[in-house]
Amino acid sequence: MKGATLKDVAREADVSIASASRAINGLDNVAEEVRRRVLEAASKLRYVPHGGARSLVMARTNTIGVLLPDIYGEFFSEIIRGVDVAARARGLHLLVSGSHGDINEAVTAVRAMGGRVDGLLVMSPFVDSQDLAAVLPLNLPLVTIASRIGKVEQGSISIDNFGGGVKAVEHLIDQGCKTLAHISGPPSNFEAQERRRGFLEAAEKALPGVEHSVFEGDFTEESGYRGAKAFLAACAQSGEPMPEGIFVANDMMAVGCLLALREAGKAVPDEVALVGFDDIPIARFASPPLSTLRVGVFDLGRRGLELLVDAMERDHAEGELPESGEGVIVSPELVFRDSSRRRAPPA
Amino acid sequence: MKGATLKDVAREADVSIASASRAINGLDNVAEEVRRRVLEAASKLRYVPHGGARSLVMARTNTIGVLLPDIYGEFFSEIIRGVDVAARARGLHLLVSGSHGDINEAVTAVRAMGGRVDGLLVMSPFVDSQDLAAVLPLNLPLVTIASRIGKVEQGSISIDNFGGGVKAVEHLIDQGCKTLAHISGPPSNFEAQERRRGFLEAAEKALPGVEHSVFEGDFTEESGYRGAKAFLAACAQSGEPMPEGIFVANDMMAVGCLLALREAGKAVPDEVALVGFDDIPIARFASPPLSTLRVGVFDLGRRGLELLVDAMERDHAEGELPESGEGVIVSPELVFRDSSRRRAPPA
């Protein structure tokens, strides 16, 4: 019933524990005959080494912990893909956990990872993420993605969300939109707040004095749907026309928005132009295909892991905590698809 | 530099290791004053317990290992979501790994999980999965999803892929298709083989004596695109018309297929009707929305984890290996969307 241990294998092969260990780990100072017997015993007993014990004595786990808001869905799945690809290339395993936006869950997850991982890759784009810093083990190399943890990280990747919001607005204006609106992410998410700020500043600059309506969503498809409905309803009531261009703070909401607009019989992009954010895989399959601000989600994960590995190596080499490592800033880039391609853009 | 250990905390709080342990684990036989000092010392030193050591002595990790072909993408991401939701409800953490269809990687992953997890949830839909059975630690509760590992599992969830293929054909025939074709998954995947077998048998039954072309894909969007191109090219060359109905072995390929058909100016569903498989989230956003066989991917993950927890509890209660546990079989259900909704279905 209990799993076979090295001791069992040693007894079965009639050698000492030490020899069994050496044989199994492929060291060269073992007689061929002994190695044969040990390996045979091991496979007969279905021996699998106890990772916990192993990492205890070796002070190494070959595993890195990944903490994301969620561990599924178009966006995070792409991040994980990037992390996974880079991790595999280095023989590292992944212990992933989702915080679901809850600081307590994040703390629990980090504690559960203690002693089980060699480094931490954290994405916690919440305004209260500083609280996380207080519980992070300070011996673990840490790299953050789009997070404001504090000054503890040895590397970080940030997204220029403000600049992305500005680009979205400039593009919509370019396409001839005279009225603008925004569907934002949740107030607890500082990335969302930055995008919103970018939208408002650029909109004010392009169309001075005009009031721009903002609907507060939560990054889900459903809230994007609700946002569009809200604009539709407001316009129906006030008699004003729909905004000609809507900047939606992420692609999932933009997809919901598209659905609502189609239901209402509004033509996209001619009546309403749409720009999303993230360029998740689904964006190009939407109808019409979604213009969006590409962040390179895959690279976010890949580069995040690479920064972490760098930090781990530094950490392993020197005995000192490296001074706050490099902070990469990624600028979103406009992907121009049909959802914002208006018939008669000005010359 | 090294992480603080319990001993450090004990020293800092000027108590014994035992008391420190008790205080931190919230046992009641500790003086309030002592507890206060210990907790203070712990947070001052940023103490995080060593999970490896902990699981060594407690013989429990509160973590379950999840082995999938991949850990990202529409399909697997949905499985992970199901697993995650169910796991969170039970306070379990997840150690996920992707085998990438490589038996050696799967073996490596399983070994890496040894002693780090309390149970294993494995999906390995490959024809050579039996090889995995040989290395699975026999003390770990194991539940499989769409896998043919052998008789070692304590629970399993299978998909009626053959029946799904049959349903797809029957539906296309219902919609008035007189000629059929199939884009299959890779030969190494036995789910793909079952779907293909279902297609061929049902097609032969409905349209006796007719030859049905099959393009061999690999479940990627790109191979679906290639499949459609291949049919297009073959028809152009032979002068025969396109097949009126195509059963595509998964939704990702169907999406690629859709793209190629659109590029070629073929109307879906009127010229060519399409049915996919899986009902991944993207299916309803395709244009036209994709008819497909819903497998309930989320539930696959959720129920898989529940079966595993059951097995773990049995395992914990009795000392004996439970006899091969329940095997759930899931029947795909047709989701009728526009990609197969033909104008004039027969009465």
Place this chain on the structure above:
DNA sequence: TTGTACGCGTTATCAT
């Protein structure tokens, strides 16, 4: 209530 000491499964050091 508190502390001492043992053992969990493994690797590494040191004799042999």
Place this chain on the structure above:
DNA sequence: ATGATAACGCGTACAA
């Protein structure tokens, strides 16, 4: 080449 044995960090039975 091989075998005792000391760590690794932690929980807990037992003694005080």
